[in-house]
Amino acid sequence: xxxxxxxxxxxxxxxxxxxxxxxxxxxxxxxxxxxxxxxxxxxxxxxxxxxxxxxxxxxxxxxxxxxxxxxxxxxxxxxxxxxxxxxxxxxxxxxxxxxxxxxxxxxxxxxxxxxxxxxxxxxxxxxxxxxxxxxxxxxxxxxxxxxxxxxxxxxxxxxxxxxxxxxxxxxxxxxxxxxxxxxxxxxxxxxxxxxxxxxxxxxxxxxxxxxxxxxxxxxxxxxxxxxxxxxxxxxxxxxxxxxxxxxxxxxxxxxxxxxxxxxxxxxxxxxxxxxxxxxxxxxxxxxxxxxxxxxxxxxxxxxxxxxxxxxxxxxxxxxxxxx
Ligand code: ASP
Numbered sequence: 001x002x003x004x005x006x007x008x009x010x011x012x013x014x015x016x017x018x019x020x021x022x023x024x025x026x027x028x029x030x031x032x033x034x035x036x037x038x039x040x041x042x043x044x045x046x047x048x049x050x051x052x053x054x055x056x057x058x059x060x061x062x063x064x065x066x067x068x069x070x071x072x073x074x075x076x077x078x079x080x081x082x083x084x085x086x087x088x089x090x091x092x093x094x095x096x097x098x099x100x101x102x103x104x105x106x107x108x109x110x111x112x113x114x115x116x117x118x119x120x121x122x123x124x125x126x127x128x129x130x131x132x133x134x135x136x137x138x139x140x141x142x143x144x145x146x147x148x149x150x151x152x153x154x155x156x157x158x159x160x161x162x163x164x165x166x167x168x169x170x171x172x173x174x175x176x177x178x179x180x181x182x183x184x185x186x187x188x189x190x191x192x193x194x195x196x197x198x199x200x201x202x203x204x205x206x207x208x209x210x211x212x213x214x215x216x217x218x219x220x221x222x223x224x225x226x227x228x229x230x231x232x233x234x235x236x237x238x239x240x241x242x243x244x245x246x247x248x249x250x251x252x253x254x255x256x257x258x259x260x261x262x263x264x265x266x267x268x269x270x271x272x273x274x275x276x277x278x279x280x281x282x283x284x285x286x287x288x289x290x291x292x293x294x295x296x297x298x299x300x301x302x303x304x305x306x307x308x309x310x311x312x313x314x315x316x317x318x319x320x321x322x323x
Contacts, residue, residue, distance in 0.1 A: 001046075001047050001083075001139075002047065002081050002082060002083035002142070003047045003048060003049050003079075003081055003082050003083065004046070004047070004048055004049075004082075004083055004084055004085070004086060004135050004138050004139060004142075005048075005049045005050070005051065005076045005082055005084075005085050005086070006033060006037060006048060006049070006050040006051075006085075006086045006087075006088065006131075006135070007033070007050075007051055007053045007069065007072050007073070007076070007085060007086070007087045007088070008032070008033025008036065008050065008051070008052045008053060008054075008055070008088045009053055009054045009055070009056060009058070009065065009069060009087060009088060009089050009090070009097075010028060010029030010054055010055045010056040010057060010058065010088075010089075010090060011028055011029060011056075011057065011058050011088060011089050011090030011091065011092075011115050011116070012026070012028050012090060012091060012115065012116050012117060012118065012119050012127075013036065013088050013089075013090075013114070013115050013116035013119075013120065013127035013130070013131070014028065014029050014030055014031040014032075014033070014036060014055070014088065014120060014127075015027060015028040015029065015030055015031075015116075015119030015120060015121075016030040016031060016119055016120055016121045017119050017121050017122070018121075020121060020122060020123050023118050023119060023121075023122035023123075023124075024169070026119035026121065026122075027057075028056075028057035028058075028090060028119070029055045029056050029057050029090070030055075030120075031120050032052055033050045033051065033052050033088060034050055034052075035120075036088060036120065036127065036128075036131060037050050037131070039120065039127075039128050040128045040131050040132050042132045043131070043132060043135060046135070048135070051072060051076075053065075053068050053069050053072045054068055054069065056090070057090055057092075058089055058090025058091070058092045058093040058094065058097075058115075059090065059092045059093065061090070061092075061093040061096065061097065063211075063215070063216050066097065066100060066211060067211050067212075069087065069097070069101075070100075070101070070104060070208045070211045071208070071211070073085060073087075073101070073105070073111065073208065074208035077105075077108065077109050077111075082109070083109065083110075083138065083139060083142035083143075084109050084110035084111065084112065084138035084139065084141060084142045084147075085109070085110070085111045085112070085138065086111075086112045086113075086114060086131070086134045086135055086138050087101075087111065087112070087113045087114070088113075088114055088115065088127075088131065089113050089114070089115050090115060091115040091116070091117060091153075091165055091173060091174075092165065093305070094113055094115050094151060094163065094165065094174075095163050095164040095165060095303060095305060095306055096305050096306060096308075096309050097113065098113050098149055098151050098160035098161070098163050099160065099161060099302065099306040099309050099310065100309050100313075101113075101149045101160060102148065102149035102159075102160035102161050102201065102203050102204060103203070103204035103206055103309070103310065103313055104203075104204065104205075104206050104207060104208055104210060104211070104313075105147075105148070105149055105203045105204070105205070105208075106147075106203060106205045106207070107147045107148045107202060107203035107205065108147045109142060109147045110137070110138045110141035110142055110146060110147055110148065110150070111138075111148070111149045111150075111160075112134045112135075112137050112138045112141075112149075112150055112151070112152055113134075113149070113150070113151040113152070113160065113163075114130045114131055114133070114134035114151065114152045114153065115127075115130065115151075115153060116130055117169065117170070117171050117173050118171070126154065126171050130152060130153055130154070133152045133155065133185055134152040137150065137152050137157055137183075137185075141200070146196075146200045147200070147203070148160065148200045148201050148202070148203050149161075149201070149203060150163075150182060150200070150201075151163040151174065152185075153172070153173065153174045154171055154172040154173070154174070155172075155184065155185040155186045156172075156174075156181040156183070156184050156185065156186075157181055157182040157183040157184075157185070158174060158175070158176050158179075158181055158182065159176060159179060159182060159198075159200075159201040160201065161201050161301075161302075161306075162176040162177050162179040162201075162301060163175075163176060164176070164177050164284075164303050164306075166284060177284065177285050177286070177287065177301055177303065178285040178286055178287075178301070179198075179301070180197060180198060181197065181198075182196050182197060182198050182200060183195065183196050183197055184197070206313060206317070210313060210316055210317070213316060213319075215244060216312045216315075216316065217247040217248065217312055217315040217316065217319075218244045218245065218246050218247050218248070219246075219247060219248035219249065219250065219308050219311045219312050219315070220236055220246060220248075220249055220250075220308075221249075221250045221251075221252060221304050221305065221308050222236075222249060222250075222251050222252070222263070223251070223252045223282055223304075224251060224252065224253045224254050224258070224259045224260045224263050224282070225254070225260070225282075226260075227260075228259075228260040228262065228263040229260070229262040229263065229266075230260075230262050230263045230264075230265060230266020230267070230269075231266075233249065233263065233266035233267055233269070233270050234266055234269065234270075236249070236270070237269065237270050237273055237275065246270070246275055247274075247275065247276065247315050248275060248276040248277070248278070248308075248311045248312070248314075248315055249267065249270060249275055249276070249277050249278070250277075250278045250279075250280055250299065250304050250307045250308045250311055251263070251267060251277060251278070251279055251280065251296075251304075252280050252281060252282040252304035253279055253280065253281050253282065253288065254281070254282065254283075255281065255283060256281065256283075256286070256288055256289070257279040257280065257281050257288035257298060257299075259279070267296075271296075276311065276314075276315065277296045277297075278296060278297045278298075278299050278307055278310075278311050279294075279296045279297065279298050279299060280298075280299035280302060280303065280304040280307045281299075281304070282304065286301075287299065287300050287301035287302060288300065
């Protein structure tokens, strides 16, 4: 059997607290990935390796951690003796990292993200079960010849392009924004060849090398809401002379990506200064589908946070010299 490599990045799954009766009083990103693996008896004796790539509360996720993670993935996935990779992560920005990884990965091997809503010290910690499931999914997928990026949480497997956090404190905190899970492990255990309820998602294949720039282009997110008069957009543009001036804006619109007329006017002023604008929605499910005559690109099913990552990658590709 080939190895599954587990890359630890922190999060609540590695969190510790001092009062087990109040599980939400804890500090994220404390335990080493080796301790998390040791807490899962079902993984004992399996061909596994682990590596601590970062140790962050994922609310603080950013480019340097993504660079370390993608460098580790590039190195590990290239190894002949590795079947797949599991990444332990915080839940807060898991959807952004998942989206990034599926955009870059060539889809040759499975990359499975997992997390927890309760810290490792909670009596009913969900991390050990999620980690066990993630390793099983990585192995089963590799055995089926499947590759790509998925997330495993609370017994369900979600596409890395669709997964999102939809509850701030429930154990079952993720869904696919209207897209069904690839598998429900409660129903039938980890699926084998024919058991996946949906096809695994195709990766973007942009390549890990896109992460080599030291500083990514600045893309910010703004929201349309009552009284959204565009003041924040004008303020962002006024700082444009800074070394990391604004290059892109994702606007989380109302409903199907509609915008307050005054915010829209400000976005057009920003666009006239060269800022690329993408339209997404603040609504949890459904996204913004492209329509004839759209002035700005529609972000499709992505959340606004995922669309921000996508626009960063899009701008990086425009900068990349042709080879
Ligand atoms: N703040 C934590 C994190 O995202 C929350 C979690 O993991 O559930 O790292």
